[in-house]
Amino acid sequence: MKTEDLIHLLAAEPAPPPAAPLERRMTAGLCAGLAATLSLFLLAFGTRAGLGAALAQPLVLAKTVLPLALAAVAALLAFRAALPARPAGRAGRAVWAIPAVAAALFGLALVAAAPGERLTLFLGHSIPVCIPAIAILSLPIAAGLLAALRHGAPERPARAGALAGLTAGALAAAVYSTFCTEDSPLFYAVWYSTGILAAAALGALAGARILRW
Amino acid sequence: MSDRNDRWGDLLRRANRGDAAAYARFLTECVPVLRTVVRGRTVDAAEVEDIVQEVLLAVHAKRHTWRESDPVTPWLYAIARYKAVDFARRRRRGGGAPVPIDDLAEVLPGEGSGEIMAARDLARLLAGIDRRAAEIVRAVGIEGQSAGEVGARLGMSEGAVRVAYHRALARLKDMAAPGGRGG
Numbered sequence: 041m042k043t044e045d046l047i048h049l050l051a052a053e054p055a056p057p058p059a060a061p062l063e064r065r066m067t068a069g070l071c072a073g074l075a076a077t078l079s080l081f082l083l084a085f086g087t088r089a090g091l092g093a094a095l096a097q098p099l100v101l102a103k104t105v106l107p108l109a110l111a112a113v114a115a116l117l118a119f120r121a122a123l124p125a126r127p128a129g130r131a132g133r134a135v136w137a138i139p140a141v142a143a144a145l146f147g148l149a150l151v152a153a154a155p156g157e158r159l160t161l162f163l164g165h166s167i168p169v170c171i172p173a174i175a176i177l178s179l180p181i182a183a184g185l186l187a188a189l190r191h192g193a194p195e196r197p198a199r200a201g202a203l204a205g206l207t208a209g210a211l212a213a214a215v216y217s218t219f220c221t222e223d224s225p226l227f228y229a230v231w232y233s234t235g236i237l238a239a240a241a242l243g244a245l246a247g248a249r250i251l252r253w
Numbered sequence: 254m255s256d257r258n259d260r261w262g263d264l265l266r267r268a269n270r271g272d273a274a275a276y277a278r279f280l281t282e283c284v285p286v287l288r289t290v291v292r293g294r295t296v297d298a299a300e301v302e303d304i305v306q307e308v309l310l311a312v313h314a315k316r317h318t319w320r321e322s323d324p325v326t327p328w329l330y331a332i333a334r335y336k337a338v339d340f341a342r343r344r345r346r347g348g349g350a351p352v353p354i355d356d357l358a359e360v361l362p363g364e365g366s367g368e369i370m371a372a373r374d375l376a377r378l379l380a381g382i383d384r385r386a387a388e389i390v391r392a393v394g395i396e397g398q399s400a401g402e403v404g405a406r407l408g409m410s411e412g413a414v415r416v417a418y419h420r421a422l423a424r425l426k427d428m429a430a431p432g433g434r435g436g
Contacts (some may be wrong), residue, residue: 041419043284046306049419050313051277052412123318124331193315195331253315
């Protein structure tokens with residue numbers, strides 16, 4: 041078919057229907073996924089006893105707030121990754137502040153702990169629960185986000201998927217943190233990050249397949 | 254450069270609000286630039302026009318991803334780059350040149366030539382695309398009905414039928430590549 045003919049045909053199609061903008065789809069997908077994740081979480085774990093008192097301690101509060109902050113920035117990055125030629129902007133650099141804070145907390149806790157305690161605190165007692173829990177809780181949110189991102193046009197599908205996974209993993213970690221009783225940064229700075237990165241990796245794999253256009 | 258950005262931005266903005274003439278102008282003005290971008294990324298010169306048409310289809314499908322506050326040219330270039338790379342990737346996977354089918358009407362079973370698909374193969378390929386697209390291909394490409402008739406029957410505009418036909422052909426061409434997905 042000749043290119044001019046194709047142009048005639050394309051121009052003859054009616055204007056695009058007022059489609060829901062990508063932001064709205066992503067919000068809807070994220071909320072739907074979060075609802076599913078919360079249900080799953082409450083069934084499987086439920087919040088810890090004395091959550092309020094625990095959250096009054098800054099180091100415990102950080103365990104929830106840091107992942108939430110990460111989720112917010114990652115969601116913005118995922119949105120920008122879904123539109124062609126959209127630069128990541130300052131958010132792309134700002135996101136590194138969160139692992140930096142986590143690393144700083146880890147350092148502080150290392151120094152504050154007695155040498156004998158360090159390994160115990162680092163290993164904790166729930167690694168086999170924590171990492172899979174974060175990864176699995178991230179799945180519904182990732183699914184919701186990926187479904188929305190399919191309406192975009194990401195220049196690098198795997199990267200967009202990874203950012204969706206990162207958002208989902210961070211939110212899942214924040215949810216899980218309300219159950220988890222490991223309060224030392226020696227534990228959570230490392231193992232929560234592992235769970236979150238696992239979710240991001242899953243997102244990248246999914247994105248490479250389903251975000252092509 | 255920013256002159257062109259402004260002009261294209263204006264055209265595309267009007268196009269997204271239903272101005273068909275502005276849209277046609279926009280697409281027409283884009284084509285030479287797209288050819289240059291694609292040529293820079295394509296080894297086989299014969300494929301450039303095919304890829305340019307795929308870029309136009311992608312622009313058409315994803316025009317809602319352009320924010321009116323953004324410059325048009327980087328957005329356009331990004332789509333062209335993506336499609337050029339994607340085309341090459343699909344070719345590598347397919348393992349060879351796609352069967353040169355320009356229009357199904359020319360390759361109906363019965364016209365002896367080494368490049369033709371047997372009716373059996375065609376039916377198998379058609380089974381691999383969605384029902385509506387397959388029906389359009391059968392009606393327009395094989396039975397020779399006009400796009401208007403088909404559109405009236407399916408409740409689509411004539412233009413929509415033609416675009417769907419072209420897209421389906423592109424997919425069939427892709428699937429028919431030796432070792433390709435449809436096989």
